Amino acid sequence: MFDNRIEVISPGGLVPGITAERYLSDGISILRNPILANVLLRIRYIEKFGTGVRRIMRSYDGTGATPTFKFDESSVEISLPTTVSIPLNDIEEEVLSRFTKGLLLTRTEVSALTGVSRDRAIRTLNSLADKGLLIRTGRGPSTRYMRP
Numbered sequence: 001m002f003d004n005r006i007e008v009i010s011p012g013g014l015v016p017g018i019t020a021e022r023y024l025s026d027g028i029s030i031l032r033n034p035i036l037a038n039v040l041l042r043i044r045y046i047e048k049f050g051t052g053v054r055r056i057m058r059s060y061d062g063t064g065a066t067p068t069f070k071f072d073e074s075s076v077e078i079s080l081p082t083t084v085s086i087p088l089n090d091i092e093e094e095v096l097s098r099f100t101k102g103l104l105l106t107r108t109e110v111s112a113l114t115g116v117s118r119d120r121a122i123r124t125l126n127s128l129a130d131k132g133l134l135i136r137t138g139r140g141p142s143t144r145y146m147r148p
Contacts, residue, residue: 003082004081004082005079005080005081005082006079006080006082007077007078007079007080008077008078008080009075009076009077009078010075010076010077010078011074011075012032012074012075012076013071013072013073013074013075013076014071014076015030015031015032017030018030020069020071023053023069023071023076024053024057024069056078056080060081060083061101062101062133062147062148063083064083064132064148065081065082065083066081067079067080067081086131086132086133088133091114091116091120091124092124092127092128094114094116095110095114095116095121095124095125095128096128096133096134096147098110098113098114099134099145099146099147100147101147102146102147103146103147104137104144104145104146105144105145105146106141106143106144106145107121107122107125107143107145108121110124110125110145125145128145129145132148133147133148134146134147134148135147135148
C-alpha cells in the first residue's frame, strides 16, 4: 500500500490461452486452481467467476483515475490508484447522475432534467465543478458542463 495506490502482485502470470487483451476485456475466467475457487464461491467470499476485472474498471468510472495492469511470464501486477471520496448532497448526486461521459449540458437543461430551479442548478453545477467532478466550458449563457 502506498499513499496514492495499492499494488497487487499475483505470481504465476496469465493462464495459458489467455492474452492480456482478453484478460482485460472479455471477462473470461480460466481457473488456475478450480478447487480453491469453488471453495471461495461456496463460502460466498466471491460471487462468481470472471467478473473481477470488469468490476474494478467500472468502479473507477467518473473518478479520473485508471488502474494499470502489467503482465509477464511470472506474474500479473495490478496498480489501483486511490481516489478521494467527495461527499455530495442529494441534489449534487442527482445532477451528477444526469451526466454520461462526453455529454455537455447547459444550466437550463440540468434544471429541466432534475426539476430544480435555475438558481439551484447554477449553484449545484458550480459546486460540482469546484470539486473537480464536472468541467465548465464557455461563459455566460453558452456555459456547458461535462464529466471529466
